[in-house]
Structures are given as structure tokens and as C-alpha cells.
Amino acid sequence: MTCKNIDIYTLIKPEILKLRNIGIETANLDCRLLLSETLERYETIYNHQNIYITENEIKKFQNLIQQRLRGKPVSRIINKRSFWKKEFELNDATLDPRSDSETLIESVIEHCPNKLEFLKVIDLGSGTGCLGLSLLDEYPCSEVSFFDTSKKSLEMVKKNAQNFDLLERSKYINLDWNVRDWDKKLMKIENNIKYDIAISNPPYIPTNDIKTLRKEVKKYDPFIALNGGKDGLDSYRSILSNLTNIIKPNGKIFLEIGKGQKNYVTKIAIKHGLLPKEYKKDLSGVTRVITFVIN
Ligand SMILES: C[S@@+](CC[C@H](N)C(=O)[O-])C[C@H]1O[C@@H](n2cnc3c(N)ncnc32)[C@H](O)[C@@H]1O
Structure with a gap:
């Protein structure tokens, strides 16, 4: 499995913009919470931290973002x-x-x-x-x-x-x-x-x-x-x-x-x-x- 080393903000910026476009004011926080869930990392993650992420994890993250775009609250996505x-x-x-x-x-x-x-x-x-x-x-x-x-x-x-x-x-x-x-x-x-x-x-x-x-x-x-x-x-x-x-x-x-x-x-x-x-x-x-x- 290939693993990318990436700056979190580069990864989440397009998703933040999509959530902002539908009026979600907490777009940045929501993206970081959904990324934490994807990576099973429960400490705070910051915009400008570097992480290792696999293709599968990116897909999982994008799936969670899709649920948020359909109006599901973060708490209900991550339970x-x-x-x-x-x-x-x-x-x-x-x-x-x-x-x-x-x-x-x-x-x-x-x-x-x-x-x-x-x-x-x-x-x-x-x-x-x-x-x-x-x-x-x-x-x-x-x-x-x-x-x-x-x-x-x-x-x-x-x-x-x-x-x-x-x-x-x-x-x-x-x-x-x-x-x-x-x-x-x-x-x-x-x-x-x-x-x-x-x-x-x-x-x-x-x-x-x-x-x-x-x-x-x-x-x-x-x-x-x-x-x-x-x-x-x-x-x-x-x-x-x-x-x-x-x-x-x-x-x-x-x-x-x-x-x-x-x-x-x-x-x-x-x-x-x-x-x-x-x-x-x-x-x-x-x-x-x-x-x-x-x-
Ligand atoms: C507003 S929620 C509060 C839940 C929790 N205490 C909280 O503060 O997040 C009300 C709760 O009352 C329960 N409930 C509703 N009608 C009830 C009834 N007739 N008898 C017992 N529990 C009831 C619901 O299932 C729900 O869990």
C-alpha cells in the first residue's frame, strides 16, 4: 500500500471549500474531525501538520466528507x-x-x-x-x-x-x-x-x-x-x-x-x-x- 506524506491543509482545503459553499461555518473543524476519525487519531490535529496517509484512507475521508455534504452532522458520522x-x-x-x-x-x-x-x-x-x-x-x-x-x-x-x-x-x-x-x-x-x-x-x-x-x-x-x-x-x-x-x-x-x-x-x-x-x-x-x- 503506497503512503503519501502530505500537509493536512493541502489535503483538506478543497473539502473545506465544498462544505463552506453549502453554508457550513465549521467547515475547517469538521474536516479535521473527519480526518482524525479516518486516521483513528484522537488527539487534536492541526492544519499545518504533515501526515502519512494511504489511498484507502483518502477514499475513506472523502466518503465521510460526502456524508457531511449531504447534511449529516459530524457527531452522527463519527457517532x-x-x-x-x-x-x-x-x-x-x-x-x-x-x-x-x-x-x-x-x-x-x-x-x-x-x-x-x-x-x-x-x-x-x-x-x-x-x-x-x-x-x-x-x-x-x-x-x-x-x-x-x-x-x-x-x-x-x-x-x-x-x-x-x-x-x-x-x-x-x-x-x-x-x-x-x-x-x-x-x-x-x-x-x-x-x-x-x-x-x-x-x-x-x-x-x-x-x-x-x-x-x-x-x-x-x-x-x-x-x-x-x-x-x-x-x-x-x-x-x-x-x-x-x-x-x-x-x-x-x-x-x-x-x-x-x-x-x-x-x-x-x-x-x-x-x-x-x-x-x-x-x-x-x-x-x-x-x-x-x-x-
Ligand atoms: C431530550 S432527551 C435527553 C437525553 C440526555 N439526558 C441528554 O441530556 O442528552 C430525552 C430522553 O427522554 C427519553 N424519553 C422520552 N419519553 C420518555 C418517557 N415517556 N419515559 C422515559 N423516557 C422517555 C428519550 O428516549 C430520551 O432519551
């Missing part, structure tokens, strides 16, 4: 996304983790500063496990139960837990919060031991708005991970109506919300006896996380 301190694997049943959701991890750390505390955590709607696994990593004495209606997404959490050596403190629970008495079913599985912390980033996009989302979202993120029902608030209604039954006294709840949902979710929470303790904004200034402390 990976970095979140908090780790690289998470994705599958077609999981949401592509968003950096805005890191606000929830920041909130937990602010409210639970003792990293060595034993914390029993439930991650409601766990997707890739990005939230719960990041907490397991931050709190080495904690345990997290991952709860999702999608078996395929729970398999992905398990794979990520394995990759990060966090399997031992994880539990996987396949339940649906729209089912009556989901809290009782959950407590039966957990031998009636309640949680210190509940975290959730539930689906919160109003059904009719999904079709207006960017193609990269509506085509590649699973509908079930986006769909919040007619007004976007269905999951909050289902979760909040039973949530206090599964949390210990002095326990804490951290809920991610969508833009403009602060007052609506607060109203649902108050109806179920929960008073917000704090609202936290994400980097764009959008209120993203509501924290509740149980009395």
Missing part, C-alpha cells in the same frame, strides 16, 4: 460527541448531547459541593447517559440509575459506562413516565430506597415546532427525545406529578427546560408541591435549569 469531560458514543436512539445541558452539571456541583458524599441519583430520560455518567465521574461515591423508555438508548448508556469504567455504580431501568404509577414501579425495582438527587432533561419541543427545527436536528435526533407534546410540557406534567414520591427529605431535583418555559414549568411544579430554589442560565443567557430542594 461521538464530547460532553463535560468525556467523549460519549451515540446511536440513532439517543439525543446528540448539547453543551447547554452542561448547565445542569454545573448546578448539581454548586448545590452539592462535597464530591465524596454518597449520592443516589436518578437520571430520568438518560439518552447517551451524558448527564448521569458525568455525575458518576464527578462524585466517586455516588450511584446512578438510568431511566429511559428506549432500550436501545439504555444499551448506549451501558456502553459509555463501560468505556469510562463506571459500570459498577450504574443501574439501567427501562420504564415510561407516561405510565400510571411509574413512581411505584420504580420504587419496587429500587427496593423502596429513594434518591438524593433527580436530574432530567426531558423532551420539551412542542410537536408542531419540530418540523421547523434545523435539518440536522429533526432528521437525526430521535423524535421521542424531542417531542414534548402540543405545548412542549407533557413530560414535565408526567414527571413532576410523581417526583416527590421518589426523593428523600432534603433531596434535590435539577430539571432542564427549553427557552421560554420557566414560568410554565414552575407553575406545574408548584401544583405538585415543589417550590423552585434557583434558576440557572446557560451561556446564551437562556434560563436552562430549575433546581428544587425537598423540605
